[in-house]
Amino acid sequence: MKRSYLLTIISASVLLVVPLLLAALLSxxxxxxxxxxxxxxxxxxxxxxxxxLGRDMLTRTMKGLALSIGVGTAASISSAIIACILGLIAAxxxxxxxxxxxxLIDCFLSVPHLVLLILIAFAAGGxxxxxxLALALTHWPSLARLLRAEILAMKVAPYVIxxxxxxxxxxxxxxxxxLPHLLPQFIVGALLMFPHAILHEAALxxxxxxxxxxxxxxxxxxxxxxxYISAGMWWLAVFPGLCLFIVVRAFDMLxxxxxxxxxxxxxxx
Amino acid sequence: xxxxxxxxxxxxxxxxLLACVSSLTFVLMSNSPIDPVQAYxxxxxxxxxxxxxxxxxxxxxxxxxxxxxxFTWLSAIVRGDFGxxxxxRQPVVEVIQEKFMSSISLLMIAWLxxxxxxxxxxxxxxxxxxxxxxxxxxxxxYALSSTPTFWAGVLLLLLFTVWLPIFPVxxxxxxxxxxxxxxWLDRAxxxxxxxxxxSLVGVSHIALHTREKLxxxxxxxxxxxxxxxxxxxxxxxxxxxxxxxxxxxxxxQFASFSELFGGAVLIxxxxxxxxxxxxxxxxxxxxxxxxxxxxxxxxxxxxFVGNSIAEWTYRIIDPRIKEWYKHEA
Numbered sequence: 001m002k003r004s005y006l007l008t009i010i011s012a013s014v015l016l017v018v019p020l021l022l023a024a025l026l027s028x029x030x031x032x033x034x035x036x037x038x039x040x041x042x043x044x045x046x047x048x049x050x051x052x053l054g055r056d057m058l059t060r061t062m063k064g065l066a067l068s069i070g071v072g073t074a075a076s077i078s079s080a081i082i083a084c085i086l087g088l089i090a091a092x093x094x095x096x097x098x099x100x101x102x103x104l105i106d107c108f109l110s111v112p113h114l115v116l117l118i119l120i121a122f123a124a125g126g127x128x129x130x131x132x133l134a135l136a137l138t139h140w141p142s143l144a145r146l147l148r149a150e151i152l153a154m155k156v157a158p159y160v161i162x163x164x165x166x167x168x169x170x171x172x173x174x175x176x177x178x179l180p181h182l183l184p185q186f187i188v189g190a191l192l193m194f195p196h197a198i199l200h201e202a203a204l205x206x207x208x209x210x211x212x213x214x215x216x217x218x219x220x221x222x223x224x225x226x227x228y229i230s231a232g233m234w235w236l237a238v239f240p241g242l243c244l245f246i247v248v249r250a251f252d253m254l255x256x257x258x259x260x261x262x263x264x265x266x267x268x269x
Numbered sequence: 270x271x272x273x274x275x276x277x278x279x280x281x282x283x284x285x286l287l288a289c290v291s292s293l294t295f296v297l298m299s300n301s302p303i304d305p306v307q308a309y310x311x312x313x314x315x316x317x318x319x320x321x322x323x324x325x326x327x328x329x330x331x332x333x334x335x336x337x338x339x340f341t342w343l344s345a346i347v348r349g350d351f352g353x354x355x356x357x358r359q360p361v362v363e364v365i366q367e368k369f370m371s372s373i374s375l376l377m378i379a380w381l382x383x384x385x386x387x388x389x390x391x392x393x394x395x396x397x398x399x400x401x402x403x404x405x406x407x408x409x410x411y412a413l414s415s416t417p418t419f420w421a422g423v424l425l426l427l428l429f430t431v432w433l434p435i436f437p438v439x440x441x442x443x444x445x446x447x448x449x450x451x452x453w454l455d456r457a458x459x460x461x462x463x464x465x466x467x468s469l470v471g472v473s474h475i476a477l478h479t480r481e482k483l484x485x486x487x488x489x490x491x492x493x494x495x496x497x498x499x500x501x502x503x504x505x506x507x508x509x510x511x512x513x514x515x516x517x518x519x520x521x522q523f524a525s526f527s528e529l530f531g532g533a534v535l536i537x538x539x540x541x542x543x544x545x546x547x548x549x550x551x552x553x554x555x556x557x558x559x560x561x562x563x564x565x566x567x568x569x570x571x572x573f574v575g576n577s578i579a580e581w582t583y584r585i586i587d588p589r590i591k592e593w594y595k596h597e598a
Contacts, residue, residue: 103285103289104289106286107286107289107290107293109527110286110290110527110569110572110573110576111290111527111565111568111569111572112526112527112528112530112531112534112568112569112571112572113527113528113531114530114531114534114535115530115531115534115549115564115565115568116565118534118549118550118553118561119294119297119553119561119565120297121553122301122553122556122561123297123298123300123301124301124302125301125302195415199415199417202417202419203417203418203419203535206417206419206535206538207534207535207538207550207553207554208550208554209553209554219419222417222419222420222423225423226423226426226539229423229426229427229431230430230431234427234431237420237423237424237427238424238427241417241420241423241424244417244420245412245415245416245417245420248415248416248417249411249412249415252411252414252415
């Protein structure tokens with residue numbers, strides 16, 4: 001069992017590294033327009049075909065994916081940090097703090113996520129900065145809620161109470177009893193944010209928020225492709241979307257397999 | 270507790286929530302680098318002088334401190350005045366009403382479709398647990414949750430309008446027909462593809478949830494007993510399983526209004542469907558602050574209504590919770 005999880009983790013990681021490597025290796029010459037190579041369907045020279053300006057779609061897709069992965073990483077790390085801080089505050093600093101933060105979480109969850117993203121990206125003045133800010137500020141609530149619930153449950157767990165009665169300091173309890181339990185939850189929670197963040201980044205750029213049309217982002221590529229699919233240029237829409245799907249799926253499987261391995265309750269199976 | 274008290278409490282929660290969301294929105298907007306006067310003037314930039322700008326700012330009360338501005342804005346909203354949409358040159362309330370009426374049928378159809386298909390798929394997967402059918406349904410659900418919504422829309426558009434031209438390319442009505450001559454058949458025809466796409470997205474959650482629940486129910490003792498009596502297959506599920514899994518499924522479906530709205534924003538953009546989702550995108554890309562704020566508050570209410578219905582279904586239908594409330598009283 002453990003072996004198949006490991007295998008999934010390795011193959012998913014490879015799938016994630018490939019676009020990063022390709023994005024670094026492929027020269028940005030493919031991003032320039034070549035007027036003699038316009039609207040080419042997929043071939044050995046242009047695996048994903050070319051667009052109406054003669055830009056190589058493989059290069060654009062891989063650079064776009066690398067950008068998505070980068071933005072996703074930045075956003076989910078900051079969201080995870082926010083979740084960690086707020087979850088800790090809610091669980092440890094007393095009732096008023098807890099009530100305020102729980103309420104804040106409820107507020108964030110009761111606006112449709114996409115509308116909230118659009119609002120924040122818009123208020124931040126758009127651009128790359130707006131997209132990252134929107135992603136970072138909206139993915140924390142569920143993880144914060146999870147961490148808060150876990151800590152609150154642990155505070156009254158028998159082993160913590162006994163440890164306290166044995167005279168252990170709170171630092172000792174926090175590092176020896178709570179951290180080993182929380183860390184896997186936190187890591188997996190942060191990893192599971194990735195697929196969401198990437199999908200939302202693509203959605204925002206697709207809607208025309210943020211990034212400029214010259215930047216190769218998957219959302220922009222797909223929204224541009226919509227003008228050309230009625231002319232039969234299917235490769236513009238199919239390959240970039242498929243690559244995005246594979247990356248998201250790989251991240252999802254990576255996080256789930258990792259959870260199966262490091263979750264203590266399932267580790268013995 | 271009696272029902273009126275509960276209703277009152279629900280209403281209080283909505284008011285508090287709206288207060289929170291509106292103040293968050295206000296803080297975001299007032300710290301935004303976007304200059305509202307500039308956004309209002311837009312393309313007429315060169316024709317509006319300094320004095321006129323100052324006059325607009327004065328008229329809007331932009332020179333006052335933020336707290337006072339917030340209360341002016343809030344009191345206007347309480348009176349039902351959300352301001353005037355810059356793009357549509359109409360009161361925001363009217364724009365939202367009109368756009369929502371156009372979206373609601375799309376949302377409803379997609380919502381019902383995804384509910385029925387998802388539930389049926391979940392039941393089928395649980396009944397045939399471990400077989401190829403179960404595996405296909407599970408794989409499909411997991412794959413669907415990793416698919417970008419708008420890409421699914423683009424693919425279906427490619428499939429059904431370009432390669433197999435069955436459906437129109439988009440828009441809510443045929444091109445070149447006057448608004449009052451559009452029949453409901455035309456509208457329905459234009460709605461099929463967006464509705465199917467939107468429902469595809471909602472299927473996976475409910476199917477996986479129903480599958481888990483039914484498997485749990487099927488391993489219980491009363492099912493073993495019913496099996497011993499000779500019941501099997503659909504009859505068994507119909508008599509003993511359905512009532513147990515229907516309620517969580519309905520609740521889940523009502524609680525999914527948030528994703529439904531988000532999905533509609535993307536799908537309407539893909540299919541150029543003239544609804545509230547498209548208005549959201551237009552408001553944000555063209556800097557229509559009053560409309561965007563109105564939509565934020567409206568969509569919050571929309572989600573809240575869904576969550577409340579979910580809660581109340583439980584209260585009214587589930588005998589266990591009904592008992593619990595009786596004891597609380």
